[in-house]
Amino acid sequence: MTLLPIEEAQARVLALGTVAAHEDVAIGDALGRWAVHPIHAARTQPARDLSAMDGYAIRFADLPGPWQVIGESAAGKPFAGRVAAGQATRIFTGAAMPDGADTVLVQEEAERDGERLILAGEGPPHLSRNVRRRGLDFSVDDVLVDAGQRLTPARLAVCATGGVARVTVARPIRVAIAATGDELVEPGTSAGPDTLPESNRLLLRALFADLPVTFVDLGILPDQLDVLTRAFAQVEADVLVTTGGASVGDHDLVRPALHAAGYALDFWRIALRPGKPMLAGRRGATTVIGLPGNPVSAFVTALLFVRPLVAHLSGAADPYPSPTSAILGEPLAANGNRTDYLRAELRDGRAYASTIQDSSMLRTLARSTCLIIRPPHAPAAQAGDSAEILMIA
Numbered sequence: 001m002t003l004l005p006i007e008e009a010q011a012r013v014l015a016l017g018t019v020a021a022h023e024d025v026a027i028g029d030a031l032g033r034w035a036v037h038p039i040h041a042a043r044t045q046p047a048r049d050l051s052a053m054d055g056y057a058i059r060f061a062d063l064p065g066p067w068q069v070i071g072e073s074a075a076g077k078p079f080a081g082r083v084a085a086g087q088a089t090r091i092f093t094g095a096a097m098p099d100g101a102d103t104v105l106v107q108e109e110a111e112r113d114g115e116r117l118i119l120a121g122e123g124p125p126h127l128s129r130n131v132r133r134r135g136l137d138f139s140v141d142d143v144l145v146d147a148g149q150r151l152t153p154a155r156l157a158v159c160a161t162g163g164v165a166r167v168t169v170a171r172p173i174r175v176a177i178a179a180t181g182d183e184l185v186e187p188g189t190s191a192g193p194d195t196l197p198e199s200n201r202l203l204l205r206a207l208f209a210d211l212p213v214t215f216v217d218l219g220i221l222p223d224q225l226d227v228l229t230r231a232f233a234q235v236e237a238d239v240l241v242t243t244g245g246a247s248v249g250d251h252d253l254v255r256p257a258l259h260a261a262g263y264a265l266d267f268w269r270i271a272l273r274p275g276k277p278m279l280a281g282r283r284g285a286t287t288v289i290g291l292p293g294n295p296v297s298a299f300v301t302a303l304l305f306v307r308p309l310v311a312h313l314s315g316a317a318d319p320y321p322s323p324t325s326a327i328l329g330e331p332l333a334a335n336g337n338r339t340d341y342l343r344a345e346l347r348d349g350r351a352y353a354s355t356i357q358d359s360s361m362l363r364t365l366a367r368s369t370c371l372i373i374r375p376p377h378a379p380a381a382q383a384g385d386s387a388e389i390l391m392i393a
Contacts (some may be wrong), residue, residue, distance in 0.1 A: 003271035005376075006304065010320065012266055013280050013305050013310045015123040016287040018169040020238065022226055027159055030151045033169035033212050034315040038044050039145040042163030045137040048078075049097040050219060053130040056110055056117055057091040057101035059083060060127045067117040075096055088117050097131060104130035138162060148317025170314045175208065176237040177201050178218035180228065180245040180254060186220065199362065200243040200291070200298045207302055210384040211310050228257035232288075238313055240286055241306055242295030247277045254290050255279060263288050271338040271376060274359035294359040300341050300371070303390070323373060323388045326351040332374065333380040343367075344389070369393040 004012075022036050038323065051057065051073070060065055067088035073079040075094035076127055079385060083100035091097070109121030136351040138144065144162050145155050151167065159167065166234035184198040198220050216237055221228055223245065232240065233322075245254035246268070258265065258269060258281060265281035268290075272278070279290040291298045303321060311319035330348035331352060332342075346369045353372055354364040370389040 001275065003269055003338065004267050005271050008274075009267060009270045009278075009280070010308060011307060013309050014319070015286070015312045016280060016282045017238070017309055018267060018285065020169050020173060020313050023171045024166050024168050026166055027156060027164055030167050030169055031153065031156060031184070033151050033167075034311070034317075035145045035147055035149055035151060035166040036170065036315050038143045038147050038276050039159055039167055040163075040165055041138050041140055041142045041144050042134050044139045045161055046132055046134055049134050050132045050133050051091045051093060051095050051097060051104045051130060053104055053106045054092050055104045055106040055130065056088045056213055057083060057098050058103055058105050059085065059101060060103040060125075062086055063125075064119045065117065066119075067116050069112065069115045071098075102128055102131070106130060146317070148196055148315060150316065170212070172212045173239060173310050173313050174216060174237040175213045175234050175239045175241060175310065176216035176218055178221050178240070178242045179232060180221045180223065180242060181294075182223045184244075199295055200293070203295060203299060204241060204243070204302055204306070208297065208307065208310060211307065211309060212314055223253055223258055225253050225260070228253055228298045229260040232261035232263065235286060237256050237286055238311060239306070240288040242288070242290045242300070243290075243298050244289040246279050246292060258288060258290070272301070273336075274303075274337045274341045274357075275304075275341075276338065278305065280305070293336045293357070295362050296359040296365050299365060302379045303392070304341075306328065321390055323390050325386050326370065326372075326389045327389050328352075328372075328385050329381055330382055331382050332372070332387075335374040335376065335378040337376050339376055340372075341390070342372040343376060344370050344372045346370055346389075350383075351387060366392055 067086055069090060070087050071079045071298050072090040073095040074092045078096035079098040081088045083098045089098050103125055105125055111120035123317040144158050177199050179198050183196050185195045187197045220233055221231055242254050245252045263281045263283040265279055268279040269276055270278050277290055277292050278301045281288050291301045308319040310329055327350050343364045344351045344353045349373055370391050373388040
């Protein structure tokens with residue numbers, strides 16, 4: 001069976017989903033959401049010419065002085081009069097420039113005796129020096145955030161400064177998560193030699209914690225076709241994520257259970273290491289992604305497929321994780337026919353792959369700060385070569 005390339009599999013997963021319905025939320029509740037429409041400024045910033053420094057507002061034409069200080073301008077308390085020839089006002093950072101003044105003489109460049117002010121710096125200032133002109137940051141109707149951009153803390157701040165009180169975003173995505181396997185028990189339960197504390201649901205919830213999602217926990221499901229089928233048939237969610245049971249063994253029942261529950265599978269098995277047995281499909285408005293049971297495989301496939309799907313359903317213009325590059329600290333062997341994501345640590349600016357890459361070894365993932373991406377059939381690499389990586393910590 002031909003394995004599906006990662007890029008094609010990612011595109012097909014996104015094609016299975018439909019962007020969620022929209023809702024208007026207060027700007028303070030929009031962190032981590034994606035803007036459905038461009039967000040425009042409702043005001044100009046700054047709304048007036050402001051001083052960028054503490055000092056004295058003067059007319060540039062009056063240099064080199066002297067001046068008579070006639071008042072004061074502070075942030076929120078502007079000077080009400082007009083600066084005429086030979087006059088100045090004391091001014092503070094963020095305060096409005098008085099009418100008639102066009103330059104700020106910083107206090108270190110001035111010497112004051114009572115209300116008399118003289119130039120005391122090394123040289124006269126330039127015209128409009130230390131003045132933040134009206135509209136320096138943005139003007140009314142400027143686009144502050146593009147459609148499909150995520151609302152980060154900085155973008156929320158610029159929206160608030162721009163007078164935006166509410167934004168349109170996709171509603172939270174409903175994600176149902178199920179772990180499958182007779183060997184699994186809840187963490188903290190007495191585990192014998194033939195049982196395993198289940199960690200994938202916790203891993204997935206943590207991996208999606210910064211996304212606009214609501215979770216439906218289906219718990220640990222046994223390797224019983226009727227139980228799995230009934231559970232999958234009752235799911236009401238945008239995304240169903242299963243872990244385990246997606247391979248070809250006699251006890252791998254996720255695929256037949258999904259089929260029996262009415263899901264149409266789009267693909268199964270991808271050219272990825274770790275994570276080959278991943279599957280994807282759909283039933284009605286629910287997209288299902290079946291992840292491998294090995295926790296490292298579940299992590300990598302969730303990072304590459306489930307997170308981008310949730311971001312896509314939330315309206316993200318670019319839902320995929322963004323790789324960067326690093327210098328290899330050690331040689332790497334030539335790669336096979338699957339894209340390989342190697343757990344690695346960045347030390348002193350160089351990436352070192354873990355010696356053992358077995359997909360069941362969570363401790364190596366816990367110690368890793370990045371994944372080294374090795375394309376299919378990549379030749380052997382040497383220490384000092386550049387490699388593409390994904391940061392994970």
